[in-house]
Amino acid sequence: MKLRITRSLALLAGAAAFLGAAAFGSIASAKDITINMAVPDWPPTRIMQDLANKHYKAPSGNNVKLVLDFIPWPNYYEKLAASLTSGEEKYQMAVSDSQWLGANIEGGYYLKLNKFIDADPELQAVFKDLHPNLVASYSTYPHKSDNYYGFPQMPDVLIAYYRKDLFCNADEQAAFKGKYGYDLPCDPQAMNNTDWDMINDFGEFFRRGSGDTLAGETLTDDFYGIAYQAGIGYDFNTMQINGFIWQHGAGIWDETKEPDGKALGVVNSDKAVAAFEHYLSLLQHMPPVVKTGTMDIFKVDELFRESKVAWIIQWIGFGESALSPDTSKVYDKVDFAMMPGLRADDGSIIRWSNIGGQPFVLTTWNSDEVTQEALDFCKWWLTSGTQTMFAKAGGQSGLRSVHTTEEYKTYRPWNHAFGPSLDWQKDVWHIPEFFELLVQQQQEFDKAITGQISAKEAMDHIAQFQDELLREAGRIE
Amino acid sequence: MARRRREIGKAGWGRTAMSAVISFIYFFPVLWIILTAFKTHTDALAIPPKFLFTPTLENFANVFSRAYQRGGEEIDTHFDLFFFNSIFIAGTSVLLALAVGTLAAYAFSRFPLRGNDTYMFIVLTTRMLPPIIVIIPIFLMFRVTGMSGTYAGIILLYAAFNLPFTIWMMKSFFDEIPPEVEDAARMDGSSEFKVFFKICLPLVKAGLAATAVFGLILTWNEFLFALLLTGMQTRTVPVAMAQTIGGDIGVRWGLLAAIETLFLIPVVLVTFLLQNQLLRGVTFGTIRR
């Protein structure tokens, strides 16, 4: 019903555009083309607008204007979903969370890029240069297939932020060594080599009450050792828990094995339960808000910037606000390292983690001309020159030719952790049903985090729910 | 205990003092937001909370222009436009709802249709559903009529959104006017027009004021429709306000508080100006049946 209207309107619009183009095409050779892009309102997209305004010239010679509709992050999903499903065809491009790919591709909103890539050696080169984990997470649907849909806009990974003033303090180091028998890591290299057992020690060690001494100063308020996301909103506990699950050798339901991949027995395997219990065991060292199950990435960020916690796991995207004196009380005391992992028997660290960040995509209702302009823009965005400018301004680049250079590590203090982390990234489901899976899982995890049920119960509920839902959707047989 | 008699309708000093204390306690969460608007980042979340601090106006300046990236220049945030949009959209739609709704309310009160109560109830049901249910058809309609992202679209929608309350409220005020008052005027040869504008409307001035204030308050902060049906040019403040939450930082407390503080001013002002009407109440009580 809605679709028919959509299609006939699209036809009308197409016809009108064609007539318009025919009438005016001969008069002006350089055309004005506007590309409207829906984007979340935050620095990586603001920087993109800035760079595009200053440096982008369309190779076609047309006057291409990139208009970014900056939408606040908390409501970005609703606004984009409503616009896409309503058929208003307002946006030519959009920044999309990678999890939304399936739903919006099945809806027919995101443009498949294969034929353009096949016809364009430059685009092929770009895809070869991108880190394969980014291509898998940001571009492919079905997940890890050869169908491509997106380009990385802002790749993001979880890393550790820590207070170098505390970890490098001589008194604290001596006390730590005395208590735990090994050195408190101080520089990023040492901090890269941390596992969860050490994090547990950090958590216990840096827990101080008001009146206690911390790095030579007397505290007037409680201080906590560690924090990572444990919030019920959106994906604010799953992103961390998935890392634990993969590190422990367990798995989430595997959409690439559809329809043989199982949920029951996989999602609630003993290893997965042990992984979740491991995640839960560290919560005891975290600030009290964790008991409410609302300690999301924003609360973790705030606690860290307000100097209430010594060590956190956070997305790179929050780095600038931790370093800015306008927003951070610890701006000159922060350093960054890779996210810790599980120590294997050979002493190496297993670091699987859930990828963050967003690709941008093209929509399906554009004329060939607009599509070509949008692709040209993507190509410009993914040139090493533009990516270098973006990285210098605080963004991240998924191009291996850019992020593996020695110079790249000097742009921002967390950059050294970015490239090596990419090798350890996996992604949560991309199927259209992902949101229902996610919400139920978030709620069950939250019940365990707030102590209403055990880890085992939570995992059983999740497996049971996923089995039912995925069977109904025909994804498990 | 023999109570000292005082004029009815006047409160004693004890009651006055108690009212003041309770009002301030009630107001405290708002006061805290206003105080936060004048705080630096360091003071905003200080422990223990700061009641005395050196105020700064920086947050207010940042509402209108600020740097969005490290070392970047300050960019216009377009909040001046958003404030204008909010005032224009809320103002127009409330007046529209008041005009249309008062006529309807008068009719419902004076010339009941067959099944009057049913109509009244249907009017009400339109407010009962969570708006998310009807958002897709509204979106569809906006697209077909080209109203998406326009002032006309959102104003009409808000007017409809305000109508049920306006009609119910105004009807209850009209119901209080004894029909004899109008009939007397009609006997004197006044036209229907005159009866309505010269006799009835002045009697429900308080009702009009109260309805306008309520309508304004409900529209002023409407979020979902504003989010989904306005474009860059017609965006309202409640939608834009969310940019202070999430993204690359938890909450920009000072900025959020500053936007909210500025955003309170127009609606507080209007309410304050209409307060006399509001408090006069239903003044025709003396000639009540």
Add this chain to the structure above:
Amino acid sequence: MTAWGRFISENRGPLLVTPALAVLVLMNIFPLLWSFGLSFFKYRANRLQEPEFIWFKNYFKVLTDDRVWNRFQTTAMVVSIDVLLQLIVGFLLALMFEKQFPGRRVLLMLVLTPMMLSFVAVGAFFRYYYEPTFGLLSQAIKSITGEPFILLASPAGAIAGIIFADVWMWSPFVMLLVLAGLVSVPKHLYEAAEIDRTSWWRRFWTITFPYIRGLLLLAILFRTIEAFKLFDIVFLITEGGPGTSTETIAVYVYRVAFQYFKTSQSAALGYILLFVVIVLTNLYLYFVRRRAEEN
């Protein structure tokens, strides 16, 4: 009188109502009917499949879903406590402002401001007030007990937190309506009662109440309807947690409609909700009419 004039005077009612109904039909009734029709189809707005007519299956599915019943229970509890408290608080506030005293106008404004705030600000700040590390509530209690106070850690605490915020925000609405009725009670009636030495309760019931009845009903009606739609405060303060303990039906409807994109199922759920609210509001109206007839 011309024919035209006669037509107008004979159809005053319908003519006056028409503009309002036109706006309502366009902006409200049409979308309502659209989603009502949709509730009999199998349809997701974000899929390419054509809608498929499935009779009452959506309703059946929704009504046999444990999640839905659970959310309805949560909602029933929240709505009843929420509206009752708003009535009590609003009424007490109205009594406080009933009499004239110096500074009344300013103090009244102070009490009215909560309902003028945006949900984003109320949500963010109340989450902060309740937060155990920085929050004012926890700080105040910690200065006495030495332990941070974690209100939102338990389901009961989280529900209390949400109700408190909503009651705080919307009691002034009730207050204003009740106050409009209270100040219109003619003074001479009170004077007469004072001479008769009637009890406070009797005076209230026989003199005051008839004047505020209509507006009080309006307040209950609208606050109940709004409470059933309680969404922003919940979503911003607890996001339905801990677990699902504060997930109201409005939050659940939002998830079904916009996160799971089960468009037609959400429409069915919406209509079940509408039915509940209609029954409830009709009960109100019935009782009030009966009382009115008694008088």
